[in-house]
Amino acid sequence: MPFSSITFIFLFLPITLILFYILPKKGWRQSILVLTSLGFFAWSDPTHIHVLIISVLLNYFGGRIIGKNLEENSGRKVKIYLWVSVFLNLLLLGFYKYTGFFLNSIEAILPISIDYSQKALPLGISFFTFSGISYIIDVYNEVHPPEKRLIGFSAYLIMFPKLLQGPITRLIQIKDELANPKFYPLGIMEGVRRFIGGLAKKVILADSLSIATNKIFAENFNDLGAGIAWFGIFAYTLQIYLDFSGYTDMAIGIGQMLGFRFPENFNFPYISRSISDFWRRWHITLGAWFRTYLFIPLEFARRREKHLRLQSNLLIVFLLTGLWHGASWNFVLWGVYYGVILALEASRFGKTLKKTPPVLQHAYSLILIVVGWIFFRINDIQNWGAFFGALIGLNGWDNIVTFRSLNILFYIPFLIPSILFSLPFMHRLGEKAKAKGGGSLLILDIVYIILFLFTITFIVSKGFTAFMYAEF
Amino acid sequence: MMKKAYKFILIIFFILILSVSLFWLFRGKPMPTESLVEGRVLGLPENSYPTLKIALEYIQQGRFDLALDLVFDLYTSGSLQNKFDSAIADQFPLRMPLIRFSKAIDRVIIQLSYSFTDDNIFPADMTSDIYIIPDLQALIYPPKTIEEEDYASIDNRIANYSDLVSLFPNQNFYIYYLEILEFSPINPLLRFFPKADMGQAYSYLKAHLPEEINTGIFELNEMNDHLEYFFRTDHHWNTIGILKGYRSIYGLLSNNYANIPPILEPTSMVPFPGIEFKGTLARKTLYPIQGDDFIGFEADFPECIIKDNGVPIKLDFREEYLRGDYSTTPFLGHYGLYFGTQEGIINYDCAVNSDRNILIIGDSHARPLVALIATQYKQTYFMDLRQDENFNLTDFLHEYQIEDILIVGGPNVVFLNDELWEISVN
Numbered sequence: 001m002p003f004s005s006i007t008f009i010f011l012f013l014p015i016t017l018i019l020f021y022i023l024p025k026k027g028w029r030q031s032i033l034v035l036t037s038l039g040f041f042a043w044s045d046p047t048h049i050h051v052l053i054i055s056v057l058l059n060y061f062g063g064r065i066i067g068k069n070l071e072e073n074s075g076r077k078v079k080i081y082l083w084v085s086v087f088l089n090l091l092l093l094g095f096y097k098y099t100g101f102f103l104n105s106i107e108a109i110l111p112i113s114i115d116y117s118q119k120a121l122p123l124g125i126s127f128f129t130f131s132g133i134s135y136i137i138d139v140y141n142e143v144h145p146p147e148k149r150l151i152g153f154s155a156y157l158i159m160f161p162k163l164l165q166g167p168i169t170r171l172i173q174i175k176d177e178l179a180n181p182k183f184y185p186l187g188i189m190e191g192v193r194r195f196i197g198g199l200a201k202k203v204i205l206a207d208s209l210s211i212a213t214n215k216i217f218a219e220n221f222n223d224l225g226a227g228i229a230w231f232g233i234f235a236y237t238l239q240i241y242l243d244f245s246g247y248t249d250m251a252i253g254i255g256q257m258l259g260f261r262f263p264e265n266f267n268f269p270y271i272s273r274s275i276s277d278f279w280r281r282w283h284i285t286l287g288a289w290f291r292t293y294l295f296i297p298l299e300f301a302r303r304r305e306k307h308l309r310l311q312s313n314l315l316i317v318f319l320l321t322g323l324w325h326g327a328s329w330n331f332v333l334w335g336v337y338y339g340v341i342l343a344l345e346a347s348r349f350g351k352t353l354k355k356t357p358p359v360l361q362h363a364y365s366l367i368l369i370v371v372g373w374i375f376f377r378i379n380d381i382q383n384w385g386a387f388f389g390a391l392i393g394l395n396g397w398d399n400i401v402t403f404r405s406l407n408i409l410f411y412i413p414f415l416i417p418s419i420l421f422s423l424p425f426m427h428r429l430g431e432k433a434k435a436k437g438g439g440s441l442l443i444l445d446i447v448y449i450i451l452f453l454f455t456i457t458f459i460v461s462k463g464f465t466a467f468m469y470a471e472f
Numbered sequence: 473m474m475k476k477a478y479k480f481i482l483i484i485f486f487i488l489i490l491s492v493s494l495f496w497l498f499r500g501k502p503m504p505t506e507s508l509v510e511g512r513v514l515g516l517p518e519n520s521y522p523t524l525k526i527a528l529e530y531i532q533q534g535r536f537d538l539a540l541d542l543v544f545d546l547y548t549s550g551s552l553q554n555k556f557d558s559a560i561a562d563q564f565p566l567r568m569p570l571i572r573f574s575k576a577i578d579r580v581i582i583q584l585s586y587s588f589t590d591d592n593i594f595p596a597d598m599t600s601d602i603y604i605i606p607d608l609q610a611l612i613y614p615p616k617t618i619e620e621e622d623y624a625s626i627d628n629r630i631a632n633y634s635d636l637v638s639l640f641p642n643q644n645f646y647i648y649y650l651e652i653l654e655f656s657p658i659n660p661l662l663r664f665f666p667k668a669d670m671g672q673a674y675s676y677l678k679a680h681l682p683e684e685i686n687t688g689i690f691e692l693n694e695m696n697d698h699l700e701y702f703f704r705t706d707h708h709w710n711t712i713g714i715l716k717g718y719r720s721i722y723g724l725l726s727n728n729y730a731n732i733p734p735i736l737e738p739t740s741m742v743p744f745p746g747i748e749f750k751g752t753l754a755r756k757t758l759y760p761i762q763g764d765d766f767i768g769f770e771a772d773f774p775e776c777i778i779k780d781n782g783v784p785i786k787l788d789f790r791e792e793y794l795r796g797d798y799s800t801t802p803f804l805g806h807y808g809l810y811f812g813t814q815e816g817i818i819n820y821d822c823a824v825n826s827d828r829n830i831l832i833i834g835d836s837h838a839r840p841l842v843a844l845i846a847t848q849y850k851q852t853y854f855m856d857l858r859q860d861e862n863f864n865l866t867d868f869l870h871e872y873q874i875e876d877i878l879i880v881g882g883p884n885v886v887f888l889n890d891e892l893w894e895i896s897v898n
Contacts, residue, residue: 413585
């Protein structure tokens, strides 16, 4: 049940909000969150509801056992329970997500044949598994005590707004709100604005661009001219941001309507001045997760190594970041690509870059980001060469495949609002209106309502498509 | 702070998201079951779940395990959820006005995008892949490209035709190919589609067909042919095209039919005032276009008994139209009403001076021809393979005495789509 479906917007959301608002006690509100979240998942992915329940129970009891042993000061046991809990989480993720990839890779290397059919990936498994691991490690590190009530813990782990695509939230970030779920009209109003903005980004812009990019990337790249190839990857660059940040806006907005403040996931990544800057602005909660639970421990564990420690740690972290995105070599290499660039930026090159004019820094970052999306979008590595060939004009500016032959000429104007909504300009305009209040705020809200009606018109007329990050 | 804040957005948003379910609850009349404009049945909760109805029957019979299995399968496959989503989308309040508004926005964006080009043919909307030629007020499909896998299908069809002539040497086989704009060399959008078929696939078929098969083609030589013989807003041929096709097929059949009864010529052409026929292309795009004139004809049809799957039926509303008894409601499917629709195998048993029988295989393009060709045969059978995927020619010929077999239609019927249109034999 995507957030952009009619079922969600006009049935699931109002029913959930009404139930949540009318229930007088915090425990009931937690229960309704758990029940609606289970219903949300069961509707979207009925065959994997048991995976979600296993994850809840695994992390709940894992946290309780670790907490109990911490109280008893049994250090060795705690470590064992920590590793077992983390291992079981990774096993769950690995079993569904990486078994096929692992066996295929073995088949490619060794002269053996393995009979294995790829299992369907449980929705959101990468997100709720990482939330579970963060909870276990935070309990171990005594960031917070283990959650005593199963309902309270379940509400944290499987809360529907963030269940399928994040933001990956640590318990500490919403602990107070979870303990005493409350809602305020101002928070709800802000949530409504955020939800509408995200919905419009997804439905009007990302979904429209996706039609164009899907057509382009389905073609034989040897038939693409440079013009359409550049349009394709540029449009994809905007599409993936608008799709994922649109989802995040909706998730954060629904969270606000329910009285939760989830962490931000994006901070206008395409205005970055370096790739390090980009990864502080793109999928922030995933970056924070890897930094907190992998990079910093790696740095600590290897603190005595002097030579290329930081660079090699960055490479490891980003290789795994790539692998987290998908079980295929293009994602691994996409991660390595960023690992190498970040390793370079962590060296002397980074200092030189900072001394160049800002416009060059932006250009450098944007070009590398766009190139990165090529690795991300084209699963078959063998086709990368042909696409790069098209980009540099080996097939000429125009070729057999054109805007007209694909019937996508009319998607070109979508680039303008897509660019505007990818830059801070529109956001600042909205913030100014909110700060001014009065008539400006009223006008802003009227714009939001018109945008909502317009978006619903789009959904009714053209349908809706799945979110891109749902497959990770 | 609260005093200053407007609650406007909060109130309107909640009214909007609640209004839809309240509309469904209190609309006070049954939900619409079909969309005339789109020419399709709409999803309804009770109609969308035939399997659920069966499950309820199982429950009433006390067979709970079977009911549970059935519902569980429906749910785990996602079919239950998908149908529910489709049904509530179909029943969304003000759905058609919203779709029309969205299409209007599409046209503004298209106009804006094409204002930088010198094109005179434009996409009619953003989703259908249909184009409008404003000067001619005609909606058209773009040229089609034939890929390698399509040629594999064509090879399968050729092999199938070869099997037919070798298995049934006593029957005459005819293929009448209706060239349509997408597969013709006269499509005005060809310059944008360098890999377009332009008739090559049919040429390939013809070059490889067994010589026992007699072929004919309804050829488009210039854009005016398309405008004269096809509707501007529909994918079908019009009455002028149908009559031209019939004459051509008559000539083809005459080659192996010495005493063929005389051709049926119309005694008069009959326009139907007030009808503005808006066909498939107009429905899909909702482009604000002048509808087509719909024209019928009078002719001395012989007395025929018409059966659908062996049951006598009234196949069409031709006589009512000719009497002036027709509706002028926009988007009404006049083609289907005037020329008829069927559910299974159609049989014309006509009082004509002939003892020969024919089997016609084709789609909706062929249906108007059946009544005309039936005037040359004692028994005329018509089969649309989409309606009976288990049709088997061997079985059919065991049951019925057939001398002539005519396959008539566009690319799908004649040489593409080997899964649906390949003729099964034992």
